[in-house]
Amino acid sequence: MAALDTVSLTILLGSALILAGVLSSLVALRFGAPLLLGFLAVGMLAGESGPGGIKFDDVRMTYLVGSIALALILFDGGLHTRYATIRSVLAPTVILATVGVVITAAVMAPMAHYLLKLDWTESMLVGAVVASTDAAAVFLLIHSRGLRLRPRVGATLEAESGTNDPFAIFLTIAIVEMLLTGHQSIPAIATSLLIKAAGGALVGYAGGKAIVFGLNRFGLAQGLHAVFVAIGAVIVFGLGEAIHASGFLAVYLAGLIVGNNPARAHSTIVTFLDAATWLAQIIMFMLLGLLAWPGNLPSIMLPALGIAFGLMLVARPVAVFLCLAPFRFSWREKVFVSWVGLRGAVGIFLASIPLLVKLPNAQIYFDVGFVVVLVSLLIQGWSIAVAARVLHVALPRSGASPRRVELDLPGQLTQELVGYALGAHNPYLHRRIIPSWAKLMMVVRKQKVLTAEEAGIVREGDHVYLLAPPERAPALDRFFVDTPTWAEPDPGALGDFILPGITTIGELAEAYDLVVAAADRSVTVSDYFARRIGNSARKSDVISLGAVSLVALHVVDGRVMSAGLRLAEPDAPVPLLPKATPAKRFWRRVMAVPKLRKRKSKT
Amino acid sequence: MPITDLVAPQAVIPALKVNNKKQALQEIAAKASESTGRSEREIFDVLMQREKLGSTAIGNGIAIPHGKLPKIEKIFGLFARLDRPIDLEALDGQPVDLIFVLLAPEQAGADHLKALARIARMLRDTDFANKLRDARDAEAIYAVLAMSAPTEIKNAS
Numbered sequence: 001m002a003a004l005d006t007v008s009l010t011i012l013l014g015s016a017l018i019l020a021g022v023l024s025s026l027v028a029l030r031f032g033a034p035l036l037l038g039f040l041a042v043g044m045l046a047g048e049s050g051p052g053g054i055k056f057d058d059v060r061m062t063y064l065v066g067s068i069a070l071a072l073i074l075f076d077g078g079l080h081t082r083y084a085t086i087r088s089v090l091a092p093t094v095i096l097a098t099v100g101v102v103i104t105a106a107v108m109a110p111m112a113h114y115l116l117k118l119d120w121t122e123s124m125l126v127g128a129v130v131a132s133t134d135a136a137a138v139f140l141l142i143h144s145r146g147l148r149l150r151p152r153v154g155a156t157l158e159a160e161s162g163t164n165d166p167f168a169i170f171l172t173i174a175i176v177e178m179l180l181t182g183h184q185s186i187p188a189i190a191t192s193l194l195i196k197a198a199g200g201a202l203v204g205y206a207g208g209k210a211i212v213f214g215l216n217r218f219g220l221a222q223g224l225h226a227v228f229v230a231i232g233a234v235i236v237f238g239l240g241e242a243i244h245a246s247g248f249l250a251v252y253l254a255g256l257i258v259g260n261n262p263a264r265a266h267s268t269i270v271t272f273l274d275a276a277t278w279l280a281q282i283i284m285f286m287l288l289g290l291l292a293w294p295g296n297l298p299s300i301m302l303p304a305l306g307i308a309f310g311l312m313l314v315a316r317p318v319a320v321f322l323c324l325a326p327f328r329f330s331w332r333e334k335v336f337v338s339w340v341g342l343r344g345a346v347g348i349f350l351a352s353i354p355l356l357v358k359l360p361n362a363q364i365y366f367d368v369g370f371v372v373v374l375v376s377l378l379i380q381g382w383s384i385a386v387a388a389r390v391l392h393v394a395l396p397r398s399g400a401s402p403r404r405v406e407l408d409l410p411g412q413l414t415q416e417l418v419g420y421a422l423g424a425h426n427p428y429l430h431r432r433i434i435p436s437w438a439k440l441m442m443v444v445r446k447q448k449v450l451t452a453e454e455a456g457i458v459r460e461g462d463h464v465y466l467l468a469p470p471e472r473a474p475a476l477d478r479f480f481v482d483t484p485t486w487a488e489p490d491p492g493a494l495g496d497f498i499l500p501g502i503t504t505i506g507e508l509a510e511a512y513d514l515v516v517a518a519a520d521r522s523v524t525v526s527d528y529f530a531r532r533i534g535n536s537a538r539k540s541d542v543i544s545l546g547a548v549s550l551v552a553l554h555v556v557d558g559r560v561m562s563a564g565l566r567l568a569e570p571d572a573p574v575p576l577l578p579k580a581t582p583a584k585r586f587w588r589r590v591m592a593v594p595k596l597r598k599r600k601s602k603t
Numbered sequence: 604m605p606i607t608d609l610v611a612p613q614a615v616i617p618a619l620k621v622n623n624k625k626q627a628l629q630e631i632a633a634k635a636s637e638s639t640g641r642s643e644r645e646i647f648d649v650l651m652q653r654e655k656l657g658s659t660a661i662g663n664g665i666a667i668p669h670g671k672l673p674k675i676e677k678i679f680g681l682f683a684r685l686d687r688p689i690d691l692e693a694l695d696g697q698p699v700d701l702i703f704v705l706l707a708p709e710q711a712g713a714d715h716l717k718a719l720a721r722i723a724r725m726l727r728d729t730d731f732a733n734k735l736r737d738a739r740d741a742e743a744i745y746a747v748l749a750m751s752a753p754t755e756i757k758n759a760s
Contacts (some may be wrong), residue, residue: 513712567720
């Protein structure tokens, strides 16, 4: 009976701890502290050196739970990533996730060598342990702060954090093996890395396809879809690891494939996995908190802090600036990417591997890893929103978050039901327009369900449900999400017609009888902007072209992707807009930060 | 210059029933063919060619397809109100229900641009666009178009 009592006690204690973790989020949110820190703190408080006094030193258990949790977190990360986003940042991401990790580890090694007095291979291990940015931390911090980053910066950060974990894990395990078995040659390590990556990619691809196939082919009961996918993810991970491929890469790829293929119950799966990811985060951080012995920390605190700051201020920026040098990122963006090199559970998790295999000095790696993660979450995590604003990489918030409900319709995959609540300022109430690909099916009014015909004219307070293709559901937001003030500041200021950047000047001259230089005829609008005002164009920049003007509309990294065609003023001379001089552009850059702040305080 | 010098009363379509851009331009080309004497196909091609450069939707449910049509004597305008709005890839994402077509003779140059600018500015006025939306029939629409002229000149000066 005593054994049963222990089990019940463990259940009670474990769940109470998790509950404490969940509730700690309230406190963390109130103070704007990163949530993950709250979970870690609860674990530490409950642990041996805290008031909880729970003795927990089961590294094997931590590794097991940590692996599963990490697999789910990575899968969820893949699930939320669109192919289109990742494709646009593929090259910088891959380089950051591979070369970047190596550079970070290499720059960290001398610091570890001198600060911790370890030998060179051991110092490399310290570097590898702290080299990867944490997907969970980056995703969570960016999303929970409601930050809207410039798409390219956000996508690079998320894709990098998702893909560099597998690489840091390779590197760590390779160095651990080196320390255990004596020295291995660099080429041997490189080959084994390649084989692991290729194997992981293969398992991930096949596993992702199999999950999609199973979802769509098996007639699973409603509640089982999400469970099927979650277990599928863990199986993909386990399979990858079992055949000595990278399970972490595999599970991320599988998530990517499931998230980007039409599959049944997509919204249920996403909701379920979001919840599972939260639970995984809480459990993982709490276990790591429990495992840490803060009592041991003071002796190693100073060198560990040195490592943490060296990482934040030297190693990460060096790696980012070197890796992103060939790509078109502005310095502000590079600084931001450097600053958001958040470390998280992966770092502590990797730091526990030496403990698991009982390497000499294992405790040092763990303590250093722990301090680095703590400092990173505290300082970088807390300041991420400020950094985004100061560095001018955040986009202004676009109104309230949509209240869209998506309902899967079993029997087919091409349509789903999309629901909206209509408030007083709903655009639909003013314009009564529904895109041709959507169809109003029913209206819920005063708790009564009515068909579209029965409901007649939709009014304020109704909930409407439309039939629409799932991939176009987000586009419905424009028609049905309440927008308190839908006011374009100055209609027409951005031009009368939109032109994609690939339009050539010759085509425009032909269409509007414009007088342009023969040499400019084959130049595209994008290049024409670059020629006239250089590579730092900004939205609303204007250049003249014969009798009309071109206004920069959509600008990515200083390059004009689409422009507005502004026709001449009626019966008025065409204004000759001066070309922005370098001095003017510099002034604009200097003024950019305060301007942004002003705009914010006004809204 | 009043706007009615560009549009004849018979060049107003009060309730065009179409489902997409291609159909809309085909129907409009057919109507324009009656007044200009040019072939339906030719007019459709001219309008489509301009659409290929980028959408002519200007936002707020309005589009102004246009192009140069050889061998017509003067600038020709046609106004169509759609029975049901269609998607024309406008920047603001709003489906279009008011279409003003403008066809200019070859070498109209500045006049073509001026006419386009005038129409764009006129239709951007939300009150004016809503009057066009609320007008009962073709005559009423034409009356709104004719009325627009004096206020437009006042605003411009």
